[in-house]
Amino acid sequence: MIENYDIELEMRKFISPEFVFGIDSRFKAANFCKKLGARKIFLATDSRILKTFWFVEILTSLQKIGLEYTIFSAISPNPRDFEVMAGSEIYKQEKCNLILAVGGGSVVDCAKGVGIVVSNLQHIRNFEGVDMFTNPIPPMVCVPSTAGASSDVSQFAIINNFEGKYKMVLISKALVPDVSILDPLVLTTKDSYLTACNGMNALSHAIEAYVSSAASEFNNLHALEAIRLINNNFVQCLSDLNNLQFRAKMMLASLYAGLAFSNASLGCVHSMSHSLGGFLDLSHGECNAILLPHVVDFNFSSASYKYRKIAEVLNLNTLNSNDSEVKQKLINYLLNLKEKVNIKTSLKTKGVSSDLIPTLASNAINDPCNATNPRPPKRKDLETIFTQAM
Numbered sequence: 001m002i003e004n005y006d007i008e009l010e011m012r013k014f015i016s017p018e019f020v021f022g023i024d025s026r027f028k029a030a031n032f033c034k035k036l037g038a039r040k041i042f043l044a045t046d047s048r049i050l051k052t053f054w055f056v057e058i059l060t061s062l063q064k065i066g067l068e069y070t071i072f073s074a075i076s077p078n079p080r081d082f083e084v085m086a087g088s089e090i091y092k093q094e095k096c097n098l099i100l101a102v103g104g105g106s107v108v109d110c111a112k113g114v115g116i117v118v119s120n121l122q123h124i125r126n127f128e129g130v131d132m133f134t135n136p137i138p139p140m141v142c143v144p145s146t147a148g149a150s151s152d153v154s155q156f157a158i159i160n161n162f163e164g165k166y167k168m169v170l171i172s173k174a175l176v177p178d179v180s181i182l183d184p185l186v187l188t189t190k191d192s193y194l195t196a197c198n199g200m201n202a203l204s205h206a207i208e209a210y211v212s213s214a215a216s217e218f219n220n221l222h223a224l225e226a227i228r229l230i231n232n233n234f235v236q237c238l239s240d241l242n243n244l245q246f247r248a249k250m251m252l253a254s255l256y257a258g259l260a261f262s263n264a265s266l267g268c269v270h271s272m273s274h275s276l277g278g279f280l281d282l283s284h285g286e287c288n289a290i291l292l293p294h295v296v297d298f299n300f301s302s303a304s305y306k307y308r309k310i311a312e313v314l315n316l317n318t319l320n321s322n323d324s325e326v327k328q329k330l331i332n333y334l335l336n337l338k339e340k341v342n343i344k345t346s347l348k349t350k351g352v353s354s355d356l357i358p359t360l361a362s363n364a365i366n367d368p369c370n371a372t373n374p375r376p377p378k379r380k381d382l383e384t385i386f387t388q389a390m
């Protein structure tokens with residue numbers, strides 16, 4: 001059969017870790033650690049996860065096969081550089097040789113930071129940027145506890161430079177964990193608001209990866225399927241948080257969106273969200289939910305056929321609509337979705353004042369995520385988007 005569209009002929013690659021998906025897959029974590037040669041495990045997590053029944057089950061499964069571990073749980077949302085350094089000291093003192101990260105994006109990112117520091121023996125701040133370290137991180141297994149961040153399958157780590165009040169973006173193929181174990185059951189201990197923020201993060205990943213200037217056939221496939229799954233299951237999941245089908249479909253969406261953005265990178269939603277999160281310690285998913293419609297407005301003319309495709313996947317009626325009508329339908333969809341999932345905040349209610357906007361835009365313009373935004377932004381453009389999102 002002859003296809004009726006042209007495919008991308010530019011060279012593209014696709015990187016993914018080994019992953020296991022399914023109910024009760026969390027019990028596989030211990031065996032993967034053993035197979036990867038664990039003598040002593042550096043187990044990164046956070047204080048909330050420590051109390052969950054499924055985390056205790058993971059500990060029991062490690063104990064059953066005689067694996068030693070040390071737990072490091074002093075990790076904040078928007079993980080800080082000094083937390084990475086504290087974790088690295090513990091890793092060295094305890095003579096660990098493998099990382100098991102059990103948690104959301106903050107835990108996984110902090111654990112990746114620890115991996116960089118213990119292998120490269122310098123402060124984490126020296127490794128900001130793309131391919132800035134030479135020695136690979138130790139073997140790493142992840143059990144993600146959220147459906148959104150997808151750091152467990154990505155080449156990214158985001159660490160807050162606490163003194164500089166901005167988020168450092170670290171990107172390297174060497175930051176892709178060895179194994180990710182995606183068990184939808186662990187999501188059932190997440191509350192409604194966190195689930196909403198994570199879902200908006202996953203949707204932002206999928207949309208930004210799909211319109212990215214580094215997009216390829218491989219990640220388009222994953223990005224569009226992630227968007228379809230989110231459209232069909234996100235709101236339903238929030239009204240039935242213990243429903244494993246909805247949870248599994250959102251976890252699958254997050255996985256696909258993660259694979260897409262790990263390979264195609266992101267755009268202005270993320271550069272601006274990193275700036276906000278670093279300066280004001282705001283929730284990443286919440287920032288994305290606020291910024292996404294405004295970035296669509298800014299980008300639309302530079303990738304209109306892609307945004308039209310997104311609108312189609314979202315079942316918006318685009319048949320007889322011109323570009324400007326499709327753009328408005330898409331923006332309205334995103335604004336309505338934000339309301340439906342009960343994210344009612346704006347930048348103003350999050351404490352952003354207009355005098356902060358030049359600083360936020362200056363920090364955002366240095367973020368590597370801008371490089372693949374379909375419309376290359378200038379600092380002034382980011383100021384305008386921030387102002388519109390107030």
Ligand SMILES: [Fe+2]
Pocket residue numbers: 149201205270284
């Ligand atoms: Fe994100």
